[in-house]
Amino acid sequence: MMTAVLLAFLPNTAQATASYPDPQPITGQQIIHDPTVIRLKSGQYVAYSTGGVIGARLSKDRVHWTDEGNAFPEPPSWWYEYNDTGDPWAPDISYRQGRYWLYYAVSSWGTNHSAIGVATSRSGLPGTWTDHGKVFSSETTDTWNAIDPAIIRADGRLWMSFGSYWTGIRMVELNPRTGKAAQNATVHHLATRPDAPYAVEGPYIVKHGRHYYLFASYDACCAGVNSTYKIRVGRSTSVTGPYVDSTGRPLLEGGGDLLLAGHGRFVGTGGESVFRDRGQDWLAYHYYDAEDNGTPKLGLNRLSWKKNGWPIVL
Template sequence: MALLPATASAGSAAPATLPAAARTDAPYPDPLPITGQQIIHDPTVLRLKSGQYVAYSTGGVIGARLSRDLRHWDDAGNAFGEPPSWWYEYNGTGDPWAPDLSYRAGRYWLYYAVSSWGTNHSAIGVATSPSGLPGTWTDHGKVFTSETTDSWNAIDPSIIQADGRLWMTFGSYWTGIRMVELDPRTGKARAGATVHHLATRPDAPYAVEGPSLVKHGRYYYLFASYDACCAGVNSTYKIRVGRSTAITGPYTDSTGKPLLDGGGDLLLAGHGRYVGTGGESVFRTRGQDWLAYHYYDADDSGTPKLGLNRLGWTKNGWPEVF
């Protein structure tokens, strides 16, 4: 979901009868028309207790947008007034990537990554807020880190609660998508936590990243961005998905192919002016699931903008966008 290393060495609705992977001839739906501040990258969206929607994103010190109706968005500054000092251990500009927003235990939790392009010397941090609004966040430091000796990259966090436990998926390129268990009290990785492997590609640079994990029915669904981000109209990002009955996997697509072997049903790809769809997250509001993502607007010099589509589920339990 982030402005990610390009290589590892340098990462309800009406049902349908066929899974996403089989709908190769169907056109992809355009995103919901929106107004106001549309520029965004790697959005995470949530409806706050105040009734407002907030979208946090890569850019600035975690850029913020606010909306009352998901259709008109206003610039709301940044989550933080200035970068916490420890961010500079991971890049020289204190630039955070790919936030994830959730609500738990009476507080809003904002996870994010700090890194530099082309390295897995990276860290995921966490902050909390009573309201979820920009300017109200207290940073709590590092959640999980990776170094150049590791075979994974600690960026692109996504949080999910499952069976009374708290989990974080993360990852980019290197060996793809990983998962660790968190301590629900601190929101940080448990000491000595196993690093589970959820998805990868068969060949270098293992171009899969930006996970988002949700539960629907009896399955956990792993959404991820495949191929190349962050190249404007030359981006090839697309969103794929697999599922599992167990939070730690194995995840497979609708043909049974494991995501650890490069599987994944194609959910959304670029079409028309909407190039490089990815950096996705899934949220639920007023009984409706939504997919949030960025695309590069081919009619506006490749500017990254907010995409929102309703997310439905087929009778076979696979997601599709509307």
Template sequence: WYEYNDTGDPWAPDISYRDGTYWLYYAVSSWGTNHSAIGVATSASGLPGTWTDHGKVFSSGTTDTWNAIDPTIVRADGKLWMSFGSYWSGIRMVELNPRTGKAIEGATVHHLATRPDAPYAVEGPAVVHHGRYYYLFASYDACCSGVNSTYKIRVGRSTSVTGPYVDEDGTPLLEGGGTLLLAGHGRFVGTGGESVFRDKGRDVLAYHYYDSGTPKLGLNELSWGKDGWPTVR
């Protein structure tokens, strides 16, 4: 992993459980470059010290128009998919081999969301199936700048996991659309890096934010309106 940064450090973990195995996806890169890779490790228990690394799942280079970081996994129509992406051309998705957990060779790289203006500031996808739709949650604008962070969470939906996704007004996410779900307010800023999980029959939105400049983890229950659009409580 030292090919991608000086310390070999990974980040942006995504853990899922299937077929009796925990699958940990993670990103390795350097700030401001799309010379990046997504890797995967597995464990039977999920406990520290039990993980086996299996190397690259998918990568990007400086000639690519996408950035292979911020992975998240979703199952749809009997297939396994990984969405990913940061800036460059926004959010992308590839099909994975369920046996290896890696991208199918020659797989189509589907385009899910972007912005019309450079630097195309949308990243950190999370795809959730609810009712008739797949919902794409993503982080817009700038993270990681303390009280100056402008991160916010937007969402769109599609009847197909590979899109096209549109927001509540019908604007495609490939044209800069995205219904605002959660933004900074008061001393709480930089809401993003989101994921959604199920807990005791309810959906919960997890994300990071700054509280007067101190980084913290936020948890809010997701509610679904009669029109199918999510809100946070």
């Protein structure tokens, strides 16, 4: 477990805690990266993730998970504009207007020549998705990176947060009918770091009480047991910000309460999303298992809320 002494040396730590809870025990197929989870109308749980053509996992009880192949049988042709292998990243699943909506990113490591796409399905199951092409994109001339999408509805409007490095987390409004951004849509700025390379990515926003809470992954992923990923959070009364942590420090100035960091065998906790199941909020994320050669695995923890409104992982 992390000690309070060690935490004192972590930058921008607004939440003082000596330890972090382990993820809930799960069985079956545990390997995953950047998970997005939802309980389907059928009662099953599905998790989509980076890996394959958007890797798919299914569960009947949120404990035992099976490998169900990929969301798509093969990559849509336009993905190859962004990498040679048609490799998608960091999906986000949501439900509205009688359909499931799956957002995802296509890019190459180390570039912001990137795009976010969207597909829909009546059942949400792998193999049933119809792709609808690009939602929003970025080029090397932009100061943002169009990957890591996450959808939220706020005040009757539809919004997508996104971003990775390249000055951090951004947001655009979407057309609720098409699920895509309007041409020349305003790009709002939600969070960044004061120092290059601006290592914050993977946003996810939820509404609780009168506030919107922005969760994001800070520092380095994708390095097995050497990963330093951790999850921070800030809040705002407006979905477009400004977001601040519990000390009042803006997330645009490097703020953010530390919600979950690596501990013990659970290294580099991040790539998070939040889903609601039977009235309870759950945090889904990946960690690198130090007792299994740094293999990325699914972490699930209950997400609760303190009296002052701030989230806590149980």
